Amino acid sequence: MTESGRSTAGRGRIDKRSAILEAAVKVFTREGYAQAGIDAIAAVAGVAKPTVYNHFGDKENLFRIVMRDGAERTSNRIIAALASLPDDGQDLEGELERVAHRVIECQLGDEGWGLQRLLYAEAARLPDLYDQVVARGSQPVLDVLCGRLAGLANRGHLDFDDPAVAATQFIALVSGNLPGLSALGTRPVARADLDAAVRTGVDAFLRAYGTQRRRRPRRG
Amino acid sequence: MTESGRSTAGRGRIDKRSAILEAAVKVFTREGYAQAGIDAIAAVAGVAKPTVYNHFGDKENLFRIVMRDGAERTSNRIIAALASLPDDGQDLEGELERVAHRVIECQLGDEGWGLQRLLYAEAARLPDLYDQVVARGSQPVLDVLCGRLAGLANRGHLDFDDPAVAATQFIALVSGNLPGLSALGTRPVARADLDAAVRTGVDAFLRAYGTQRRRRPRRG
């Protein structure tokens, strides 16, 4: 009680600010911006309501911080996954599939979907927030992916006109039918469906832009 | 009373029910489900609040009907566009681009985006609604597209393993970076960007699955 940490009875030391942020992510993604109550967030965080206001000013600001933090966290994880994509074209198909898996897992984990739904929900009302989230979330990911693909193209393992377009298309092909499969993240996706999505996406990508004979022949 | 139903001078009798629906689409998509007030919807529709309740029971039901109707309207328009895709493979690239344009225009017109954002926003809270919207919206579109692509494949104009996968990928490639371009529908897309999206999407699709030499050569 004297110093900094009354420790909220039991949990670690994560101070109140991050407890609130954590709670806010949970409640916002579970209920949506408008339906989420500061009451509920404070309760989940184990603090009093005014404490939320002391730390974050108002609901919208708390929301913005939640969204920006989330975008950053997610994109950092994805970028880390992309970093492991080798340049040398060895087992390109397998490597792309591996990377695609990790991208999908990150972007579309439980929190990821929640944030995505929130972004859609509030994009019209908070256009600047949308920009910030893109700038910290998908844009860096695309940039890095673009770089990796360009590298592979430079070494002759891929062949396309514009690496930025290719990067976008890679993401589109690989995650394009995940919304449908997971009902926008509200239902678990069967492992097999996930694998198939990745496989068919990478397959199409390599058909379009690969320079080597495909591992699996087209017909029979 | 004489002609189409306007009467009693001031009040206007056209069709309150559809006036309300129209207003609801506008307000819901502009504000989001929770922020949209029945007050506002009634005002936009030019009716009294209880009239909304007389016709639709409650807010959630009104929302469901808005979403289902919207999904149906949109998918019907897209299907009509797909119907015009010829089977004979004549100028396949041009035809695919033409169709892609119409698909994009329909699906992502002003109302389309709004409904899509609403769907994302409320999918977690109303999972059955999500199912209905998919069943009346994207699923029929994919089915029809699948059929057309299969026809083209049968005649040798395309070559893929699974027409359903190809259909999904066609949509993904062609509309995959529209969310980014239009900021989830909150900003107008430059004609040129739209064209480029369609062109690069169709290009990639044909590189992957086309059977004829591509019109535009890969490099220079």
Next chain:
Amino acid sequence: MTESGRSTAGRGRIDKRSAILEAAVKVFTREGYAQAGIDAIAAVAGVAKPTVYNHFGDKENLFRIVMRDGAERTSNRIIAALASLPDDGQDLEGELERVAHRVIECQLGDEGWGLQRLLYAEAARLPDLYDQVVARGSQPVLDVLCGRLAGLANRGHLDFDDPAVAATQFIALVSGNLPGLSALGTRPVARADLDAAVRTGVDAFLRAYGTQRRRRPRRG
């Protein structure tokens, strides 16, 4: 459709006015004045809402008529029961019990309790209605009872100073703990409890005002 009776499909001929009154009694007593909706009354009566207004003007007036009619009906029945009380003092105790039973049954039948609760509920808001109900309901009953008791006293079968007081006390003694027994009419009363109430009430009345030795001696 031409003449007077479209007969409301099936039921007898009781025309709409009394159908509405009947329904109103049911709904008012079941729900209370404020909670009772004209909608519900109209539905129970099988008519359209404006029909209720055509017949009765407004809710309060309908309520007044329901209450007055009910008071009159009830008091008429009770008075009929009292008329059968013989003057000659033969088996006075038995006769008083018989009459008490009939009084209680009438006054506190299902509808009776409902109207009583309504009267209590709205007495403060509609004092004139209270007066009318008393004038048509309990007052005539007391008057008649007073007359019968005075007759018995004249013939030496009872002995009191003021027959009006005695009449009031007879009712009080006989029905005084019915509210408790029936939870103000919301719960069925066991036959035995009813009998006991009547017996002990008449017994006390005769102890106070009887002129003959009591049938059942005081002690053992």
Next chain:
Amino acid sequence: MTESGRSTAGRGRIDKRSAILEAAVKVFTREGYAQAGIDAIAAVAGVAKPTVYNHFGDKENLFRIVMRDGAERTSNRIIAALASLPDDGQDLEGELERVAHRVIECQLGDEGWGLQRLLYAEAARLPDLYDQVVARGSQPVLDVLCGRLAGLANRGHLDFDDPAVAATQFIALVSGNLPGLSALGTRPVARADLDAAVRTGVDAFLRAYGTQRRRRPRRG
């Protein structure tokens, strides 16, 4: 902050909770449950509407607490009055009249009548509340009265079979025509009428169960 709790100059801090309860009694009894608005209660209490909800949850709960508190308060006062009834039978008639007066005053003071009307009005809708009110209100009163009367009987000052019945009948005789006299509490009762009611009630009670020669002779 120094003394009883008033502070911060303007707002008044005395005790919002009891201010609300007091206001609720007033408004509920004046208007009835359904017609009473939380608005009005808050206004009378001098607090904001949500404060009412913070303290009591919802309207029905507030109502229940009002009723239970009222029943308890009233019965406590009556029981205190009964406690002063001496056991020794000295001036029994006068003592019974004195007690009867105090019972009537308590039970049927302004608030008492209001609560009684509310109880009648809502008994059908809230049967458990009825039970609680009886359990805290009339039942304890009857129990205590029963004990006092039994004591008097044991000492030979009264003579009846069942003290519980006698207690009920005492109340019935003494307050039986108060509803009529006061128009269910909506009109002031003349002192003389009150006295007469008590006198005739006690007189009848002693005629039925007294063991001494009555003070006032029966006839002339």
Next chain:
DNA sequence: GATGAATGAGTTTTCATTCAT
């Protein structure tokens, strides 16, 4: 006279936000 549809006024309840400590 009877009705389907419409409405103005009002209700309970919730919520983001702020005092006072």
Next chain:
DNA sequence: TATGAATGAAAACTCATTCAT
């Protein structure tokens, strides 16, 4: 800084009542 209590503003929903036919 943290909080218990209070509040202004608004939202969903209901209802008695009335048009227009």
